Amino acid sequence: MRELSLHILDVVENGITAGAGRIEIRVEESLAADRLKLTVRDDGPGMPPEKASNPEDPFITSRTTRRVGLGLSLLAAAARRCEGDLTVAAEPGRGTEVAAVFRHSHIDRAPLGDVAATLAMLIIGNPHIDFAYSHTVDGDEFSLDTRELSEGGADLSDPGTVRLVEQGIREALATMNRNSGREETSHAQADH
Numbered sequence: 001m002r003e004l005s006l007h008i009l010d011v012v013e014n015g016i017t018a019g020a021g022r023i024e025i026r027v028e029e030s031l032a033a034d035r036l037k038l039t040v041r042d043d044g045p046g047m048p049p050e051k052a053s054n055p056e057d058p059f060i061t062s063r064t065t066r067r068v069g070l071g072l073s074l075l076a077a078a079a080r081r082c083e084g085d086l087t088v089a090a091e092p093g094r095g096t097e098v099a100a101v102f103r104h105s106h107i108d109r110a111p112l113g114d115v116a117a118t119l120a121m122l123i124i125g126n127p128h129i130d131f132a133y134s135h136t137v138d139g140d141e142f143s144l145d146t147r148e149l150s151e152g153g154a155d156l157s158d159p160g161t162v163r164l165v166e167q168g169i170r171e172a173l174a175t176m177n178r179n180s181g182r183e184e185t186s187h188a189q190a191d192h
Contacts (some may be wrong), residue, residue, distance in 0.1 A: 136176075
């Protein structure tokens with residue numbers, strides 16, 4: 001995949017398909033430590049033990065629509081190509097956590113991509129799911145929780161409201177990039 005946000009989308013969609021009601025997405029960038037970590041945690045039924053113990057095997061999948069699941073295999077390959085790794089922690093009935101670590105400056109690391117648009121699409125397409133998103137860049141943090149937005153009166157089924165949420169995410173990420181000394185290189189938050 002050309003952008004890491006597409007990997008995030010794939011892992012989140014797996015959680016949605018599995019029946020999660022809350023999904024947490026965390027992006028941690030440390031320019032000082034030259035590290036990028038993506039974590040997706042859900043409260044779904046957990047991953048089947050055979051998949052959790054071997055997440056890179058594309059022929060072990062819980063999907064019923066097709067027999068091959070390449071998402072985690074591709075994410076693991078992307079992380080390892082950039083001196084990182086993939087870990088999966090799953091416990092039946094208690095959810096799944098997928099974490100991928102990359103060397104931030106590695107020449108082969110795909111750009112983060114348009115995380116704001118990815119989150120907006122997930123929110124508008126899944127109004128029954130609570131999403132928590134946090135993003136840190138060298139200690140500067142932005143977070144968003146759709147449960148809190150809904151409790152505050154935001155109608156997350158309204159495209160206009162979600163567009164405002166997307167704009168807020170985009171502005172926060174641009175500010176964090178400026179604060180870290182990086183300038184935004186494209187509208188899609190490409191960071192390479």
